[in-house]
Amino acid sequence: MDERGLHRLIGTIIDPERLDDDCAVIPCGDRLMVASTDMLHETTDFPAGMTDWQIGWMATAVTLSDVASMGAAPGEVLLAVGLDRPERLSGIMEGARDCCTRFGAELVGGDLDAHRELTIVSTGLGLVAPEHLVRRRGARPGDVIAVTGPLGEAEAALAGYDRHRRELLEPQPRVREGQALGRAGVSAMMDISDGLVLSLHDLLAVNDCGFSVDTARLPLPAGVPEDEGRELALYGGGDFELLFTAPPDILPVPGVEARVIGEVIPERTVLADGEPLERRGYLHEWKG
Amino acid sequence: MDERGLHRLIGTIIDPERLDDDCAVIPCGDRLMVASTDMLHETTDFPAGMTDWQIGWMATAVTLSDVASMGAAPGEVLLAVGLDRPERLSGIMEGARDCCTRFGAELVGGDLDAHRELTIVSTGLGLVAPEHLVRRRGARPGDVIAVTGPLGEAEAALAGYDRHRRELLEPQPRVREGQALGRAGVSAMMDISDGLVLSLHDLLAVNDCGFSVDTARLPLPAGVPEDEGRELALYGGGDFELLFTAPPDILPVPGVEARVIGEVIPERTVLADGEPLERRGYLHEWKG
Structure with missing residues (x-):
């Protein structure tokens, strides 16, 4: 079964219309909040030779791209980091922060765990006027x-x-x-x-x-x-x-x-x- | 270095006041949105004998507990799932959905990946009136x-x-x-x-x-x-x-x-x- 096959299975559990887009859409006052979450991990997502800073940057860029694809302005990013070695944390966090800063978002929190394989899940939130949502x-x-x-x-x-x-x-x-x-x-x-x-x-x-x-x-x-x-x-x-x-x-x-x-x-x-x-x-x- | 030592390191990269609470706090119209993200994975978080349904339930309960601890009403949950075996997905998603339903939240989306070790990151969003935030x-x-x-x-x-x-x-x-x-x-x-x-x-x-x-x-x-x-x-x-x-x-x-x-x-x-x-x-x- 491939990823899209599994997504179809998920469509029997989550409202399938929720799965059509890169982000979930949530009412937020007179605007809409969009929310995206993306998992990346070492063996499949980080090419050899990538620095920790680049890993943090990429993990953040992935979720900001999802927010952008809905026409929304990025707001907050949360990062859950499963670390194989603690000394990697500062590079990863600095890359994530710099990517946020570059694109007008703020890194506001996350979670930290020990993991055999470096695994990062970024969650991005953004806001958009309802008439500009795509x-x-x-x-x-x-x-x-x-x-x-x-x-x-x-x-x-x-x-x-x-x-x-x-x-x-x-x-x-x-x-x-x-x-x-x-x-x-x-x-x-x-x-x-x-x-x-x-x-x-x-x-x-x-x-x-x-x-x-x-x-x-x-x-x-x-x-x-x-x-x-x-x-x-x-x-x-x-x-x-x-x-x-x-x-x-x-x-x-x-x-x-x-x-x-x-x-x-x-x-x-x-x-x-x-x-x-x-x-x-x-x-x-x-x-x- | 333990987890809290690493959190202190993060406090040099993220605004340290952001790290004081179980959730990030984000303005949302005349209310506040709280956002929490939590990573769980097989070797450290899921006791032997746990069913996939229970794993999905627990991964969701963890983030709903963070939302609750701020005094907020849970709204949406996103689930990023790194699957070791595709047949586990339906049990996990059903457990997550049932936990959401039980506590008045909605499972609105997520991400799906293949991973050597089952890894789940739940992100919970909730709303609270500013005067009731704790x-x-x-x-x-x-x-x-x-x-x-x-x-x-x-x-x-x-x-x-x-x-x-x-x-x-x-x-x-x-x-x-x-x-x-x-x-x-x-x-x-x-x-x-x-x-x-x-x-x-x-x-x-x-x-x-x-x-x-x-x-x-x-x-x-x-x-x-x-x-x-x-x-x-x-x-x-x-x-x-x-x-x-x-x-x-x-x-x-x-x-x-x-x-x-x-x-x-x-x-x-x-x-x-x-x-x-x-x-x-x-x-x-x-x-x-």
């Missing part, structure tokens, strides 16, 4: 599909293209862009952490329309041969860009660099250059 | 010290007193009691998950007064010889009772069973029957 559901035929930056860079770094190591190890969540896109009225949004194709399939699962991309328009990772770059851009995980749909007339959104890569279509399918795109990418799989 | 700081000489129920039961179960297995494996957070005590105006509060003595020392660390308990007044675990029971009540971890201080004239609080066990004193020390109480209990320690 969900995964909301795409309409005729909307364009766009992304906020190059795709496949993190995976390119893992494949040995060292010029992309910073994108892999010190990812920059699109916090400012997410809020600007929400205010501008984009119709659907999510972040692309599991790769573009899986993300398009995730949008497919909660919308009543389909998604057609033109691979010639994909912003590819620099310095990678084109064929390989296109593969990385389609299937590579670990990117922190936002994927969104929008009525064409609201683009460009001032201050947001975004690339149109396709359009929303009435047929419920995911296409690349007119051909159906297989649903694959960066998924945790349990064997057996 | 912190660890606030005790005043002349206040009484009280607890909401018997102490040492969880540790008694670990010591083989099977009549207390339910308290160990299916703990009942004092959600209703926490809110009633907040509305009644208790002066300081926390939950006792690390044992009474450590909790009193935690109160000592953030208050300008001291805490004197009378061991003859401790509510002991039933069915345990008195000497052993007193030891368990003082030092045993895993209880989910609330420890609070209050002006004597507001007790009893209607609907809340509580036992007065001592009084707040001007001297900054923790005493039992007039003798200083060593700061020990259930702490994660890193050797070496």
